[in-house]
Amino acid sequence: MGEKGEVTSDALTKFLEKSMQMLPLRVLVLEDHLFQRAIAVSLLNQLGCDVVFAAASGTQALEILREVGPVDVALCDLQMEDMDGLEFLQRAAQAGLVRSVIINSSLAEDVRRAARQLISLLGLVLLGDLGKPLQIDAVQVLLKKYLDEPDKRIMPRCADAAADPKEVCSAMARREMESYFQPKVNLLTGEVTGVEALTRWNHPFRGIVSPAVFMPAVESCNLLNELFFAQIEHGMEVQRQVLKRGSLLNIAFNLQPVQLTDTTLVSRVKAILARYGLSGAGITFELTENGLVDASATCLENLVRLRMMGCRLSIDDFGVGFSSLQRLCQLPFNEIKLDGEFVRALDEERRCRVVVSSTLALGEALGMTVVAEGIETAAQYQQLIELGCTQGQGYLFARPMTQKALLDWLESRAGVQEKQ
Template sequence: MADWVHALAIIEQVGPMDITLCDLRFEGVNNLELLQSVGRSGLMGAIIICSPLPAEVLRAVRQIVSPLGMVLLGDFNEYSPLRPLQALLEKQKNNSFEVPVSPPVAALVHEEDVRQAFAQRQLQTWFQPKFDLLTGEVCSIEALARWHHPFKGVMPPSVFIPAIEQCGLLDELLFMQLEQGLNLQRQASEQGFSLTVAFNLQVSQLANPHLIPRIRMVLDVHDLPGSGLMFELTETGLLEVPSASLERLTLLRLMGCGLSIDDFGAGFSSLQRLCQLPFNEIKLDAGFVRGVMHEPRCRAVISSTLALGDALGMAVVAEGIETEEQRQLLLELGCTHGQGYWCARPMPGADLLHWLNLQQTASNRFSVTS
C-alpha cells in the first residue's frame, strides 16, 4: 500500500498527463488500483499498456478504466520495435476514438429543465442510417433524441434520458419522435427513398396499456403501414417480461412493426427469452465491434451471434462501425448490415435528406463512369 500511495503522490506532483505508459506487471505497486485513483482525479487522459497481456485481460482493463474517462489506446511489447508505439501515439494525435463519459445525470439535469425542454421544443430527433456493409446502401434509419440546450449546446441522450424516465415522460418523447420520424419517412418517400425508421423503446413503457393503441392511431393519422417502423428494446430489462408486455410486443409485430433487441451481448438476458419474445432483429453491442480487430473473443462472439441470428431467422446489425478495417473484417465474418460513423453520424432530418441525395448522386456518377 505504501508503494501505491507513493506512486500516486508522484503523479499528483507531476500533474495531468495526456498519455501514460503503464506496465501492469510491475511488482510492488497495485497498478489497477493506482489507475482507478488517478482516473477519478482526472490526471490521466490516454493509457498505453507496455507489458504483454492476453487479449481478454486487456479487454478487462479497458472496461475498468473507460468509465473513469480514460482511453486505453492499446498495448505494445517493450521489446518490440518502436513502430507500434508510434502508431498508438498517432492514434491519440488524430483523436480517432471517443472518450466514454458517464456523467452524473442527476446533477446535470433536473425535472423542471426537462419539462421546459418539452415546452420550448428544445428536444429534437436526429437520424442515423443503418447500411449494407457490402454496397454502402442505406437500409433504414434510427431515430435518436438530441437536446438543443440554449446554453449547453447539443446534448446526447446519455445526459437526459434517465431524467426523462424519472419524470415519467418517456412516452411523450417517443411520440414526439414518431411524429418527426414519420414526417421524414414521407418526405424521403417523395424523393424516392424507402426507409424503415427505428425508435428506441424501454421495457418499462410496455406497462402502459394505451401505448399500442396510441401508436396505431398515429399510423392511421399518417396513413402509413406499421411495416415502416422498427422498435429497438435494450437487452437490459428483458429478463423479466410480464405477460401483458409480451402481449404488447406481439401486437406490434401483428401490426407489421419490427422488433430489435438492442445492445445484444451487453446485458444478461437469457437465450430462452430471446426465443420466447417476438424479435426479428439483433443489434450487436458496439463493444464487440471495437474489439474485432485485435480480440479473438470479440470475433468469436460476433460469429456466434451471426450463426444464432441465422438459425432463429433474425437479421443481425453490428453497431459502432467506425473504420474501413472493421467493416472489412465484419464482412469476412459474414455480417452484412451495420451502423456507425463509418457510414454517417446522426444528423437532423433535413440534413439526412440532403445526405441521401448526395449519396444517390455519387452512386449514379459511379455507375455512369463504370
C-alpha cells in the first residue's frame, strides 16, 4: 500500500486476479468423512466458488438445501451411513434442489457407471465422475464446464416432460416443425459421408424444443407419418441441392418400428424418390432395436423391400437394448450406430472401451459399417481412431443445423479443401 487511498500496482494486479477467479457458483459438498469433507471445501474455496455448503449425510444435506435453497453443483459421495448419496440425489431432484452433480466416490468402476445412469434418469446433469482423493485441476475443469454451457444451468422443468397433444397438433398445422441435419464424417479423412435428419420444434415463444418433449404427443395424435414423410421431402431437397454441386450426400432418417407395420410405407418412399429423381441408395433408415423385438411379417417385408430399393438400414443406439445381437442375425441391417454413452465413457471405463472395440470387430466380421455417435472431444476422437473406428458424428464436428446452414457449411468446407 502506498500513501493513504492509493493502491500499488502489484496489489491491484493481485486483487484483479483474485476477482477474475471468483466463480458465481453455489456448491454443496456431501461427504461423511470429516477430513475429506474439509479438503473438498478448502479446494472449492481456493477455486473461488461463491458459496460452499457442507454436509456429513444425505439427511443433513436436504435440511441445509431446504433452508438455503437450490445449489448449482452437488459434489457428492455415494456410500454413506444414514441416507446415502443416491437417495439424497433422488430426493433433491424431486424437490428441485440440485442442478448438476459431480460424483466423488471410491466405489468400483462398474458401480459408479450404474450410478451415473441413475443420475441421468433422475433428470440431473452429470458433470463428471471423480475418484478420491480430489484433484483441484479436475474439479476446476468440471466447474468451468458447468459455467461454459448455459443448458447445464437451467433446472429441468416438469412442464418439459411432455408437450400437450393439442399444442403439438396446432404446431404441426402451423408448420413449426423444422428439419435439422447433423453431419457424419470419415474420421480418417474428415470427409462428410452423410447427414442424419432430425426434427426440431421451432416454438414461437420457447425457441427450439427437443423431440423428447413433443414426439410422444406426435405419436398420440397419429401424426408420426405426416412428420416423417415431410422430413423425407426436406431431406431429398437437400440431397438434390448437393447433387447439383457434384456430390452425393446420404441422408439418414429415423424410422419408428411402429411405422414398419404400414403396408404403404415402401410405396410412399418410392413415390417421393421418383418425384425428386433420386435413388434409394442415397437414403439410410435408422431404427432402434428395442422396438423390433416382435417384428411381424409386415415389418420384415418392409425392411427387405427397402434394402431391395438400395436403401441402407442402420440399427441405432446399439448396445443399450437387450436383443441387439438377435436383431443383427434376423433383420437385414448393414450399419451399426454405436450409442454415444459408450463413446463418452471411453476416458473413464475400461469396459466401455472393450464394448467399442468388440462392436467394431463385430461390424467388420459381418461386413457392416459402424458409426460412433456422440463424439464431443478430441480425446474421444483419438481413442476411436486408435480402436479402428472410421465413421462418426458428434458436436466435435458439427451440431444439428438447418437446411440453409448445412448447405452453407458444406460449401465452406468444399472451399477450404480446394485451397489445400
